Amino acid sequence: MHLATPSRRALGLAAVSAIAMSTAVLSVGGVAQAAPAPIPFTAADGSITVQAGYCSIDWHLVGGSGGADGNAVAGAFGGELVVTTEVEEDDEFVLWAGTAGADGTPGNSAVGGVNGSGSWNGISGMNGGGGGGAASTVEDLNGTMLVAFGGDGAGSDAVYGQGAGDEENGAPGITEPSLSRAATAGGNGTVTGTIQPCAPVAPGTPTVNWIEAGNGSAQLQIWRGSIPQDSTGTPVYEYSLDGGAWQPLVTGGDYQYEPTIPGLTNGQTYSVRVQMTVDGVTSAPTVAKTVTPFAPIGAPGGVTVSTSPTAVTVSWTAPTTAGTFPLAGYSIGMGAGEMGGEACTTGADVLSCVITGVASGADYSVVVFAVDDHENFGEASQRVMTGAIPFPASVPTSNGPLATQGFSTGSVTPGQTITVSGTGYAPFSTVTVLVYSTPTVLGTAVADENGAFTFTGKLPAGLAAGSHTLVAAGVDANGDPRYLTMAVTVAGSTTGSGGLAYTGADVAVPAIGGLAALAIGGGLVVAGRRRRTAE
Numbered sequence: 001m002h003l004a005t006p007s008r009r010a011l012g013l014a015a016v017s018a019i020a021m022s023t024a025v026l027s028v029g030g031v032a033q034a035a036p037a038p039i040p041f042t043a044a045d046g047s048i049t050v051q052a053g054y055c056s057i058d059w060h061l062v063g064g065s066g067g068a069d070g071n072a073v074a075g076a077f078g079g080e081l082v083v084t085t086e087v088e089e090d091d092e093f094v095l096w097a098g099t100a101g102a103d104g105t106p107g108n109s110a111v112g113g114v115n116g117s118g119s120w121n122g123i124s125g126m127n128g129g130g131g132g133g134a135a136s137t138v139e140d141l142n143g144t145m146l147v148a149f150g151g152d153g154a155g156s157d158a159v160y161g162q163g164a165g166d167e168e169n170g171a172p173g174i175t176e177p178s179l180s181r182a183a184t185a186g187g188n189g190t191v192t193g194t195i196q197p198c199a200p201v202a203p204g205t206p207t208v209n210w211i212e213a214g215n216g217s218a219q220l221q222i223w224r225g226s227i228p229q230d231s232t233g234t235p236v237y238e239y240s241l242d243g244g245a246w247q248p249l250v251t252g253g254d255y256q257y258e259p260t261i262p263g264l265t266n267g268q269t270y271s272v273r274v275q276m277t278v279d280g281v282t283s284a285p286t287v288a289k290t291v292t293p294f295a296p297i298g299a300p301g302g303v304t305v306s307t308s309p310t311a312v313t314v315s316w317t318a319p320t321t322a323g324t325f326p327l328a329g330y331s332i333g334m335g336a337g338e339m340g341g342e343a344c345t346t347g348a349d350v351l352s353c354v355i356t357g358v359a360s361g362a363d364y365s366v367v368v369f370a371v372d373d374h375e376n377f378g379e380a381s382q383r384v385m386t387g388a389i390p391f392p393a394s395v396p397t398s399n400g401p402l403a404t405q406g407f408s409t410g411s412v413t414p415g416q417t418i419t420v421s422g423t424g425y426a427p428f429s430t431v432t433v434l435v436y437s438t439p440t441v442l443g444t445a446v447a448d449e450n451g452a453f454t455f456t457g458k459l460p461a462g463l464a465a466g467s468h469t470l471v472a473a474g475v476d477a478n479g480d481p482r483y484l485t486m487a488v489t490v491a492g493s494t495t496g497s498g499g500l501a502y503t504g505a506d507v508a509v510p511a512i513g514g515l516a517a518l519a520i521g522g523g524l525v526v527a528g529r530r531r532r533t534a535e
Contacts, residue, residue, distance in 0.1 A: 035502045036197045043097035043191035045204040050091040055198035058084050058140065061148035061221035064189040065118040067101035069154035075130040078189050092138045098189035101131030101153045102521060122150045127157035136189035150187065201228040203278040211291045218291045225276050225283050233279035240273045250273065253427040264293040266324045297323035297370040297378030305366055307382055309392045311396060315352040316368045316381060325372035331448025336362040359475040360391040361432045391439045395485065400445045402472055402486035409488045421454040422472050422484040435459060451477065467491050
């Protein structure tokens with residue numbers, strides 16, 4: 001007579017509510033030392049304690065089988081439970097392997113087998129029936145955690161004889177799908193398993209900001225990925241071409257590197273990925289970026305410039321050295337001080353360019369690049385300086401008014417000290433102050449970080465009576481000419497003429513001393529870097 005339904009016995013018993021009490025994951029991210037080895041155990045150990053660096057246990061429990069009856073009919077197998085639980089350091093568990101129930105007395109005697117022994121026991125058999133097997137269990141400090149039930153004993157008396165397994169003797173009525181009846185031969189129960197180390201924490205994937213083609217090479221900028229907590233190792237970076245083997249790239253603890261990959265074939269496109277390894281653990285690879293190395297076209301020659309108050313004309317000769325890819329055109333870079341960029345582009349058969357919008361008084365630096373049909377820049381030409389751009393012969397179109405300080409524009413006198421100010425210029429750029437009709441430079445000032453300037457200087461002693469215009473000439477934040485103006489009236493006369501008296505001053509001299517010096521000192525900023533593949 002069975003004391004439980006077959007389906008219940010097939011599933012077995014497990015106190016899953018107790019399992020939930022021991023499922024906290026131990027975080028050991030960034031442990032610098034090598035991961036510890038798995039630790040196997042058996043019920044013979046009696047108890048186990050979780051050490052640091054271990055995060056889970058793989059359990060395998062088999063309950064004791066029921067005993068045979070007096071006619072040597074085998075008892076039922078015990079239950080089998082295979083499950084993994086998460087654990088923390090210092091968790092303790094007590095292990096019990098249930099024994100098999102004893103066999104019944106032969107000859108259909110009234111003496112049945114006794115129950116097996118364990119933390120949960122079966123029931124003794126009667127009338128020659130086998131005893132019930134005992135459960136195999138795992139207990140933590142809060143009580144029973146895992147159970148594999150014991151099997152029923154066999155019964156020589158079809159009505160009443162076999163001993164019941166422990167399932168009906170105190171095991172909680174909670175089923176666990178991973179528990180099933182053992183499929184192997186009967187006998188004593190077992191508790192075995194392995195304490196598993198925590199999985200190592202991988203470093204974060206590095207970032208490839210850009211990759212730039214070179215001559216038989218490629219340069220890239222990489223940012224370090226996140227480093228696991230408590231890591232002591234030095235990041236090691238590797239690269240892979242077209243999904244191939246990983247090769248050393250750079251090793252170091254800095255946040256940013258710009259290493260070069262050598263030995264590439266010009267004209268061939270490569271797919272490049274990067275990964276980072278710290279303490280023997282490797283990050284996920286970066287998303288692939290493509291690059292096509294190339295030999296650059298040679299530098300254009302014979303660069304010449306000519307200037308007017310409103311434009312710079314640049315001419316050059318074609319380069320004599322071919323590159324990997326055909327010539328597609330030219331890029332002309334022009335800058336004054338720290339401002340500059342690509343000022344003009346032409347086709348492959350056009351060897352000159354007129355650049356307008358130049359600033360009077362500025363001394364520009366000009367350079368020419370050949371560009372191939374893959375938008376790669378070739379070698380730079382020799383840099384050429386324009387010299388100071390002439391000031392306009394007449395008052396230029398105004399971009400706004402000058403402000404005065406301490407004098408009346410309606411009546412000034414030759415040789416008078418004046419103070420003017422204005423805004424809207426490029427920060428730290430040079431502003432030249434002139435007086436018209438005939439342009440005469442009064443001096444220069446340097447704009448502050450906000451693009452504002454103040455100038456104090458004297459009007460020419462020979463300035464003729466009549467109407468004149470003060471002009472502040474410079475460049476705005478975009479590098480475009482900026483002119484602020486103010487009309488003034490000169491009282492009296494020192495020359496008897498309606499124009500300016502000759503002062504003997506060369507207007508180009510102060511300009512070269514101001515804007516030109518800034519241009520030469522700051523150098524040229526041009527769009528001459530080779531094209532980069534970026535995010």
